[in-house]
Amino acid sequence: MKMQRGSYFRRIIWVGIVVGLVLISAGAYCGDVTEVEIGGITSLSGVAAPWGIGMNNVWQLAIDEINNGGKWWKKKGFTVNGKKYNWKLKTYDHAFDAGKAVSAANRLINRDRVKIIFAFDGGMIKAFQPISEKAKVITVAYASPGKDYINPKNFYTWMYGIDCMAAVIFYPWLEKNTDIRRIAILEPDHWTGHTTEAASRFGISKTKLEIVFDDFFPADMTDFYPILTRIIQKKPDLIDIGNVDPAARALIVKQARELGFKGPMYIITPDIANLKSVAGWENCEKLYFAPYDTQLTEGQKYVKDMYVKRFGEENWIGAISYIFWDYAFWLSEAIEKAGTFDTTTVCNVLEKMKLKSIYGEPAYFAGKGYYGINRMPLYPYNISQVQNGKLVQVISGAYATYLK
């Protein structure tokens, strides 16, 4: 009986030791990786929700890639001074309301204590920028790049890609290589539309092309017959509908063809599937797409496959998706290199980094020539045209040299 009791106690002690060791090691493991929140402010409801939800999905994919490791980010998490960190994305909806964007920024900065915010649309960013700049929070803006918020005074605000500034590549090429001379510009009447129009004007100002029409339309417009009637009367050779949202641009292409416009149009970040199904591929003949790679890079294929597998083909928002991938990696790398989360140091490191981009390499920050500060990533840029029903790359690996 005594022996039995001794053996019983020994078993309990052994089990206790094993459980204790497991708990201690688990605790040590958990304590090893610290979760850091990263903010998102975008449009998760309303007219621009397809863009907002789509970009949030890509932010989440990038963050999961960093946390779990994968083909693009080959380790798990990121390390600062020997300590491992993971990201956690926290996104708020602004529903295209500047007041809500400010509330979201206040919550992210003052309550959630984030150091980085990914955000959508210049109007929203302009609204909360005084708060984010004062708090030294890095804001990565998906918006058309206006000089009034990308400038040396706004040290912590960064731009996504050069799509909106692609006009500086496109128009000089157009003048040199085609007979197109008369340009009509049509953009939606919101911040992004206005700054894209300014970028187009800037690109055209580097050429002898003539702007024969330049106007904005209410962002929720669906019937473009009246405005297209007016444009067609001006006899343009090309209609620039650069940053119109994917649904509206497909309608514009369809309705312009119905009204008899046969010339080319210029579109930034096209959703080809949407254009095909809404406008009809035959109506897309002669359209210019910037950027559109007839041959996707390995990174683009990787992201698209992951996205479609996780969120479904129905929710793929087209070429615009790629732009939201890179920054999470660049910032993680910059923080690792800086050895601190101090945003001033991180910005200084990031500005000088050689970047690995989903669009290809070399990639680096530029923009000083236009904004007075290097806050826009430059990478090889491609523009395609639909010729006889096929996408043909007409500009390959170009750099926006005017921005350097």
Add this chain to the structure above:
Amino acid sequence: MELHELVQNVVNAISIGSIYALLALGLTLLFSIMDILFFAHGAMYMLGAYATYYFCTKFGWNYFVAIPLVILLIGTFGTLIEKGLFRPIRNDHVAIIFLGIALNWFLESAGFIVFGLRPKPVASAFPGKLQFLGSTISWERAVVVIIGMIAVFSLYFFLMRSRLGLGLRAFAEDPEAAELQGISNDHVCSLGFFIGCGLAALAGLLVAPIFIITPAMGSHAVLISLLVIGLGGLGSIPGALLSAFIIGSIESFGTAYLGANITWGLIFIFVVVFLTIRPTGILGVERE
């Protein structure tokens, strides 16, 4: 201004006016019968368009087969909404407005989850275009004009000449007296919602091949509808028709000669000034 430009702008005005009239028809009917502004009207329009997408594009059914099915489906859904959500608060007009707005937002947000982010197209059942005095209009728009007019006049004659329409009008005039005459308020409200939502679905169905289908399409539509029925006179079907064509004409000519943004500013100023001078709208009557 050359003749073909003028004709094109007139054609655009008629096309836009017909679409706006169709959008506003169900909303003005519900207001005329039940005295409520049904803010989820836009969501019914959106669901009508999506139902058309699923029947025609996904299942490959004929567009003409889809027409009665879509109206029946969304009309029945409207009846269920009336029975489940609106009937318990029928007499509380403020609560009804908030419920309508909430329902519109809910259905719009649910739409992104259920239908996905990508806009949906519906292939045209009437391909090709019509040339007229140097102007162009697609056949699908011409069909909207024709069906829109048929819908407006059918509804008008239904209300004025049929027994059911008489019942609806009696209810609109005095619900208590109508009930004493054997007209069930519950049935009238169900019928009103069925027709109102069915008309929203018809609008969605007809514009599906012209525009593009997204879950957010209803919010803009309901705003335009409110503008139309406000100018036309709340509850007046002929007023809504007239107002739709006035707004369509200002939009068409204004956009062509002044610019899109300033035109919408002008439309709002016009409506505000008109309603300040004549609060009942063009053909509205003073209500108790």
